[in-house]
Amino acid sequence: MQTQDLRDAVLRHLTYSLGKDPAHAQTNDWRLALSFAVRERIVDPWFASTRATYGGKHKRVYYLSMEFLIGRLLEDAVVNLGLMDAADEVMSGFGQNLHNVLSDEPDAALGNGGLGRLAACFLESLSTIGCPAYGYGIRYEHGLFKQSFRDGRQMESPEDWLLRRNAWGFPRPEASFRIGFNGRVAERDGKPVWEPSEAVLASAHDTPIIGWQGRWANTLRLWEAKPVDIFDLDRFNRGEFAAAAEAEASARTISRVLYPDDTTYQGKRLRLQQEYFFTAASLRDIVRRFDSEYDDPAWLPQKVAIQLNDTHPAIAGPELVRILHDEKGMEIDRAIETARATLNYTNHTLLPEALEKWSEELMSDLLPRHMTLIQRIDEHHAQEKPNRKVRLIENGDVKMGELSFVMANRVNGVSALHTELMKQTVFEDLHAQYPDKIVNQTNGVTPRRWLLSANPRLSNLIAGEIGMDWVDDLEQLARLEPLAEDSAFRKAYRDAKRANKAELSQWFRDTHDVALDPDAMFDVQIKRIHEYKRQHLNILEAIALWQEIRDNPNGDWTPRVKIFGGKAAPGYVFAKEIIYLINSVAKVLNADPVTSKFLKVVYPPNYNVTLAEKLIPAAELSQQISTAGKEASGTGNMKFALNGALTIGTLDGANVEIRELVGADNFFLFGMTASEVVERRKVHEHAAKAIAADPRLARALDEIRAGTFSDGDGERFRSITDNVSGHDYFLVSSDFTDFWRASREVDRAYRDSTSWTRMAVLNTARSGWFSSDRTIRGYMGDIWGASAVPA
Ligand code: 9GP
Known part of the structure; x- marks a missing residue:
């Protein structure tokens, strides 16, 4: 039955969503048709998860990350929905080899390395566990560059995952926010108001992430940058064709590439723009959702946990304070404390060069209101800890690691050793001031992708001995131990x-x-x-x-x-x-x-x-x-x-x-x-x-x-x-x-x-x-105070 349904859905999508006659369809068409057929099966659990979260007024987790190294999604979805055999049969029925079809999917390289892949594993584990969560990031037009070798040397060329139709993202142009830059801070009725002089639109694309056995699905919401005004028709009509499209080109630049080279001032500026762009859009979305359910912003920490993945979204601290204070009228110290009770920060490196710093000049220019708020946060910190040694602004630089630390409820390292070293080195002084803030959460990986699907031979062998419980309870693998003999x-x-x-x-x-x-x-x-x-x-x-x-x-x-x-x-x-x-x-x-x-x-x-x-x-x-x-x-x-x-x-x-x-x-x-x-x-x-x-x-x-x-x-x-x-x-x-x-x-x-x-x-x-399931349970208990929702 499952096979027949899937077969019908594939044919229907091939014909009516893609407009292809099976006789002329190519691998790419079959892959998209299968993806749409599989995606269809994710939508109901996805809606059900959202309804259950709203219905029970459950706390939500928001994972803000510059990187989501998700790779291919079709196989994940097929495996998690238990459709592997059916998909194989259906594709062979159409004269296609499932492996080839799965391999046709572009690898979404929206990340650089471990940090981005960890974020992807976390999303999948959050869904497997049934913890209400959103991942927020940037929908880069070009992910990490393609590497080739010429005479042994690395050559880079643009990555092009969006060149062909993307099967997973639902564009949500209705969910868009105006994100400002530059400008000045004015005073109105005795209150500071930021008046940006430039703006772009952040427009959402949603990808559902289905957990093991299709019990729960969360959303990965990625922001695309668009111009506020589509097009300058007057200039176009005057024959200034390129100039007419300038605004569009400059807005698109923000979500164009992952890791622009930031050795130049322009590159640095773009990078900070990217960070603010996605962080601000995400926070607005989070606050909008919160406001639709609760009246009092003081409730935010009870209902919302925000995780900053490294310092890239560190601007979330001042931005949330700005929203609470400037926009919602919360008293400034309360706004700082409320933001701090909501935000958490994961540190992923002790390399000093990787702890971001932004020059005061750049920050004041691009985000003038945030610069004054960072100074205010620094004062708040000084009042709270009069003998503090660490300042958030030093030698003309804003220190984003320290800002993240100060604005976080919990700070975590990613292995036991790293967490200890954090306490002894980069955050020694801050740790002395806030001895309970640092906790450890050793990383993990999702066994669905990294064993079940990547290594079918070993998975089958394991399943033959101990069944399938290990797939979402990886400690079950211990039952294999006697078999070593x-x-x-x-x-x-x-x-x-x-x-x-x-x-x-x-x-x-x-x-x-x-x-x-x-x-x-x-x-x-x-x-x-x-x-x-x-x-x-x-x-x-x-x-x-x-x-x-x-x-x-x-x-x-x-x-x-x-x-x-x-x-x-x-x-x-x-x-x-x-x-x-x-x-x-x-x-x-x-x-x-x-x-x-x-x-x-x-x-x-x-x-x-x-x-x-x-x-x-x-x-x-x-x-x-x-x-x-x-x-x-x-x-x-x-x-x-x-x-x-x-x-x-x-x-x-x-x-x-x-x-x-x-x-x-x-x-x-x-x-x-x-x-x-x-x-x-x-x-x-x-x-x-x-x-x-x-x-x-x-x-x-x-x-x-x-x-x-x-x-x-x-x-x-x-x-x-x-x-x-x-x-x-x-x-x-x-x-x-x-x-x-x-x-x-x-x-x-x-x-x-x-x-x-x-x-x-x-x-x-x-x-x-x-297993990243274990890691996520650790975050839920020790950092977020979030629970799994029975599906
Ligand atoms: O270098 C770390 C790597 O050790 C860790 O496994 C990964 C995920 O926590 O993060 C990497 N850090 C970065 O990519 C940049 O801070």
Whole structure:
């Protein structure tokens, strides 16, 4: 029945929504028709969820984020609605391959990395749990750039997810708000009134996010920037065609790209505009909804919890105060306290350069009323904490991390270690003033996408043993633990991994013309390219290993394929050099007839969510090798462990908790701890000393300097070799020796496939805690005071 209904719906949409005759329909048409047919099944639970929330006057959660790295949505929806088999049958009936149809969907890359993907996992978990929630963000016309390599160098081109019709967004032009910029603050009846001199419209697009088994659906509302006045007809009629469209072009700029380059003043201004644009539109929408149900704004904290995802929406503090005070007439100190009781802030990084600061000049120019309110908030803070050390405005800059902290009811870190370090470093003084404000919520990932749908072989195996309860109760995986000792189960587990590896190898052959040996160890490092994540440590180890294999080609080497994936920010020159080095090393190593059967390096371009879904199920070794104290949490590390890859890693971010849970014996630890890192930096010439003590490292660096990977040009990678042997802030050299040791331990362990598989099974069985359902329940209880609504 389900199949027949779905079939009819697909045909109906193909014909009447898309105007296509099945005889001429292409994959894109079938994909859209299936998407509309599936979307139809989401609408009723979506409405029912909204009605239940209004009906019970439940508290709502609002998650404000510059990034939602949602990737493809069709498969998520099909899986969560339990329609996989029906969709498969229906598509085959039409002569289509479901896998091809699902793969046709553009990957919505509305985010950069972990922070954006976390937001996407959270939305799905909120719906699975049935917690009334909205995600608010920007509907970027172009998501994160497309990466390609030219002669090994990263090239960027615009991403185009909206080029084809988007199946999920419901445009809501009726839900639009005028968002002002610039202008002046006037006084009317003794009250300050902001009179912006420029404005754009924020126009909503809603995407329903359906939870597991279709019980509940929340909304992701993304704002598109539009001009207030569509078009200057007078100018057009005067023949000034381009000028007539100026307002439109300038408004559209705001939602045009994710992460405009902000090295110029114009770029910085645009970025702050983006932040204010989506935050202000979201707050207005939130307050509008609240006003439709309650009369007294003092009730806001009881009915609304707003989460600021990093400092990007930090302007929410002054904006909410402005709404409550300037617009609703609430007394200013009460307005500050009410806003603060409603807002919460998640910090995702300790890197000082990532804690945003805006110059007072820019802030006063673009948001003059907010600038005065920030000063007022600062005074409020000073009155409350007379011996405070931290000021919100310092050296001509507004400090958004501190502003977020001061304006939040709760501030959270994203792993136990990161939360502790937050207390000791970036927010030390504020923590002393507000000792109960900081709480920890270790990140998690949604098992629906990252196990059930990405890894059907392993999911089926698990389901055959313990049923399906684990899908929304991931701790159930612990029931697999005894099976680590069961040889038949281990064989089935190994077979599933082997089949995933074979499939990935086939994909590499088909799409990148590279032959990989599916019996080699698949060793994967996928994440943004950044010095602190130390992809250069990994490639140095590959060079050193290659040298040793060449010295002893008949040695008993453990064959390895090192897989890299990730993008470098377009303005981050050093990260782009690391990419160039990895590709250059790969070229030489892969062409070496002697060593390439033992060691290959591959780097597929344009790493994104979809590629992660291919690589993680096939991975056996997960590289989590950041300088301790720098990776706030990591979430890739959790996806790998869940899918049975063993981690080689430092005691950083959530690695610490992964190791505690999966067991030290099932984790390859190396490197300095966060406090050792601090001490090591004090050692005079620490890098030179480390290199002098390790001939392997010295030799690997010499090989680069000799031009082996750069057609004899010894200068080409000077910036890297100089850095690693000089300042070496991220301590690549100092951690190299121990990384080498741990890597060889991995080689030895891999040769015993029984014990390796046992360890892998235990990684899966003990990863239940890393579900984003657990994380969201933590936020609901400790931060939001929100409850799930029975559907
Ligand atoms: O770098 C962190 C990463 O460690 C963490 O897992 C992720 C989600 O919490 O956030 C990343 N931070 C950012 O992307 C920028 O602050």
